[in-house]
Amino acid sequence: MKADKTKVNRLLKTARGQLDGILKMVEEDRYCIDISNQLMATQAILHSANKEIIHAHLQHCVLDALQEGNADEKMEEIMAIIDKISK
Amino acid sequence: MKADKTKVNRLLKTARGQLDGILKMVEEDRYCIDISNQLMATQAILHSANKEIIHAHLQHCVLDALQEGNADEKMEEIMAIIDKISK
Amino acid sequence: MKADKTKVNRLLKTARGQLDGILKMVEEDRYCIDISNQLMATQAILHSANKEIIHAHLQHCVLDALQEGNADEKMEEIMAIIDKISK
């Protein structure tokens, strides 16, 4: 992975902490809308981590593609990511 | 929460398990695109859990709104959820 | 439709005007990224129009549901909208 490992780790661990909190909220039978909001906040953090990873990948992939001679394949990978991320 | 607690719990725990896997992938310096794909799979599970929760809420909220006499407030809450979920 | 017709019309006509502009950009063989950005701006306007319509619907649907005795059906419709809008 080309992204800043410390930053990605921090985001992922925050998301995991929030997920533990949500499991507790479900256990305690908290209000649906509050749980839903927490879930969306967690998804937003994962989205940030994902963009961090993709951003770093893009900054390196052209160079990699050149060195490895597989630019087409790299662009197909990125397109597949765009397809999924924009659903 | 009005949703099926067993189902929501199962989805959230699957997501947490995947998140642990992703943290390990980061640790092992795995390929960016593979990590990104796993992250999006986890986001999709959280999205399923969220829709499960919102669905159950909608099925009950009209009735609740009647009993509590606050239909307007309930609809505002749902609109706020739609705003966030459709970003 | 329960939404402010003037506002919705204005948004839809702006989007249509932009769409005409995008067709011209394609004709003139403009830069991909510029066309893509214009397309996303147009999608954002349609999304605003859609939220305007859904918002007004929600503000009226509980009352309608009561009068028509079909709250369940209304909530199913809203859930279907949430499914599509959050894809």
Add this chain to the structure above:
Amino acid sequence: MKADKTKVNRLLKTARGQLDGILKMVEEDRYCIDISNQLMATQAILHSANKEIIHAHLQHCVLDALQEGNADEKMEEIMAIIDKISK
């Protein structure tokens, strides 16, 4: 633009036709949910056109970046597109 012009034109014109239809639906005071569904169908067509454009751009951008010596700038552009398209 690097994308298949005929295909993109066809998608954009379909979207414009649908938009005209939606303006008529608003005029005729049709049911909110029906208008909302048509709007989302139109957004989906614009999204297809956008992906077509981005896909073609990606297939050419590495080559362009090499010839023009501005790979970094191209990747920044793509990242900006990903940011917007995944909102």
